Amino acid sequence: MIPGLREDGPQGLARARALRQTPLPEPAQAAAVVYASRGRTAVLGAGAESIEAARRLASAGLRCMLIGPHAEGVSVPEAVLVVARPVESVQGWLGDFQIRVAGGVDPAPLWGDPVPRFDLVLDLQPEPCIGAEVPPPGYFATRGRAEALEAALAELPGLVGAFEKPRYFRYDPALCAHGYGDAVGCTRCIEACPAEAIRPQGEKIEVEPHLCQGLGACNAVCPTGALRYGFPELGEVMTYVRRLLRGFRQQGGERPVVLFHDAEEGGEALRAMAGRLDEAVLPVAVEEAGSLGLEAWLATLAYGASAVAVLLPPGAGGRLREALAGQTEVARALLAGLGHEPQRVALVEADEALPQTLTALGDWSELPAAEFAVMGSKRDALRLVLDHLARHGRPAGRFVALPEQAPFxxxxxxxxxxxxxxxxxxxxxxxxxxxxxxxxxxxxxxxxxxxxxxxxxxxxxxxxxxxxxxxxxxxxxxxxxxxxxEAPFHCVVCGKPFATQAVIRNMRERLAGHPMYREPDALRRLEMCGDCRVKDLFASEA
CATH class of the missing domain: 3.30.70.3270 (Alpha-Beta Plaits)
Incomplete structure (x- = not known):
């Protein structure tokens, strides 16, 4: 519960009681992703800044290697190794970075360790080697910003030892619609991932758990439910939302606005303005606000919310914003087609205008509350939700036109x-x-x-x-x-159906000018089944 929320009016009292009586679910234990770092640090760049950064990190106890096009004989602390070659590539994560310099050379064996790797990377180059919006753990790119460099120099010495995080995602390849043979179909998750942790793997996709930062955009955009957020599960979150809204109504609350936010940055922003939030605003903390999509937002309305808002994480990058904006567009198109106000679903920012924005969202009456549980597959959940919204709306017609990123x-x-x-x-x-x-x-x-x-x-x-x-x-x-x-095409000899009319027609048209089919008998064989065609060929050669 966000401290400082107002309780001076009937709505505020209803909210306080509902929040106290509805405990947040304890997420099921998720599998852990483990990192192990020994402090072997690569400082990428040339010039005095990189030399000074390597010196400071070495003095803090890290083993440092300075990599970049330095002049021969550059003066560096004795404990710092120097590789005077341009960097070609960097990939990996905390405790397992691989670096290649000019000529495809791996400089890691210079450490003299049995398993040569880089644990940490400080990239001071004008163009960083890794351009992901959310870089891998252990990788710091300053892009010429002095404050970013100081923050990295302060954080890097603490990244030595063993670390772990939850395995945020669950992937069911049987539901994946990425590819078939050489053809490529759905790429929504690949395009949405800010950490670039998802890549094609044949007909399916592969998620690298060490790169995944759990922002959840993949779950929001996946049309089949092949990728879903597992910390916590959607069913746990929606059961809490359903009970919270029921409790708010039972305490006399009206026109609630559910505000999904991440527990850390979003929670901190809300605490700073808690006293200014309308008393009908019900904050719901989740691991990442970006992990919820259509089924969660629309189910919240079906459970009796007047509106649902998603608080974008401060500093959210372009991929996450685009993914959630696309899903918001789909949600609003669905609501409009079902006869509801499309603005009932909104993305909001943690700015000074947030309290007024949320107050305005409470202008609409809540819908009759559904009692079904959001469980099972994503499609099953959407079916229940959309049928409920259709029953209690005024659809303009049988078909609802949707934007391109829609899953229907x-x-x-x-x-x-x-x-x-x-x-x-x-x-x-x-x-x-x-x-x-x-x-x-x-x-x-x-x-x-x-x-x-x-x-x-x-x-x-x-x-x-x-x-x-x-x-x-x-x-x-x-x-x-x-x-x-269409009617099948029957063999002109035995009468057996063996192809479609269109197939035979197309074959005749395309092969009419071919040297092998100039003779009428050759063209006629196209109209025979396989058995009769073979017999006719042998008969013509007899």
């Missing part, structure tokens, strides 16, 4: 180009596209579709496109509907 939508087929080859059905990771078996038919289950784009990427005829939307007909969106169907 349909597939559009160009009937003039599609040959019903069914490549798309093999690539679809969620069984949204389905083949008709013996019948040339392409069917589609709209609710399954996550708009990953793998069908578009694998279609050899460029016949498919995506259309983000939400179908409010709950029965229609969950049953297969036919996108394209």
């Amino acid at each position: 939508g349909t597939v559009v087929v160009d009937a003039a180009r599609c040959t019903l080859c069914m490549s798309c059905t093999s690539a679809c990771p969620v069984s949204a596209l389905q083949a008709g078996g013996e019948v040339p038919r392409l069917s589609f289950v709209e609710w399954n579709c996550v708009q990953c784009g793998l069908c578009v990427a694998t279609c050899p005829e460029d016949a498919l496109g995506l259309q983000p939307r939400l179908d409010l007909d709950t029965e229609a969106r969950t049953r297969p509907r036919v996108l394209l169907e």
Whole structure:
């Protein structure tokens, strides 16, 4: 509970009682990610600043190696090793950095250790080697800022020993829609990760736990739930929110605004302005505010909040902001299409205007509170939430148009180009596209579709496109509907169906001018099944 929240009015008293009676859940024990550092420090850069930084770190007890295009014979403290070559690359994390200098040379063996590595990196170069918005633990890039250099020099000596943090994410590759063969589909998590901890790995993705800083943007943007935040689990957070809102109502509170914030930086900012916050604002601390997405925000409204606000962490970088802004756009489009005020979901900043911004969000009446629990898969949670919001809204029509980053939508087929080859059905990771078996038919289950784009990427005829939307007909969106169907082509000899009309038509058109198909008999063989084609070839050679 944020200290200093007002309790002088009926709303403030209702909030205080609800917060006291609803304890925050204790997150389940998460697996630990371990770092081990022996203090072997690389100082990257040239000139007096880097020499002085190496001297200060060596005097603080760190083993230092000065790496950069220094002049030969540069004067450095005796305890500092010097590698007078430009740096080519740096990768890794606290206790396990790998550095390469000009010529691809690894300078770490100069330490003389059995396992040569760098534990810490102080990068004083004008252009840092690692450009991630959230750099790896143990890596400090100052970018010419004196205050950043002093902060790094103060922190580095304390990064010797063993350290651990939670393994923030959980990944289910069976749900991942990243790739199929050489085709690339969903890349939302890769693009959203500020730490650049996620990379493609064949048809799936790989998350490096030592690079992951737990900001949670991957969870917010993942359309399938393949990546989810595990510290705490979404179900734990939403059970707390549901009970908190129920308690607030039971104490006489009205039009609550739930404010999600991270416990550290966000919590500190709220403590500084606690007395100015409207009494209907219910702060909810989570590990990272960025770890919550559509299902959490909309479930909060379904549980009876007048509005939900997400406090951006102070200094949040572009990737996190863009990811959450994109999800906010989707949430607002859904709310507008369902007949609710789109501004009920908002991203907010910890600035002087925050108290007034939050007060304005309480202008709308809360919805009838749902009692379902947000458990199970992400899609199941969204289904429950959206159905509740639709029942208590005034939808303008059956279909809600959505922005491109939405996890719902349909597939559009160009009937003039599609040959019903069914490549798309093999690539679809969620069984949204389905083949008709013996019948040339392409069917589609709209609710399954996550708009990953793998069908578009694998279609050899460029016949498919995506259309983000939400179908409010709950029965229609969950049953297969036919996108394209045509009569099969029958073998001109035996009559057996073996292909589609479009496939044969396209083959005839494309091969009509080919030297091997100038003879009518050769073109006619395209219209035969495999068995009859072989028989005809042998007969023609007899």
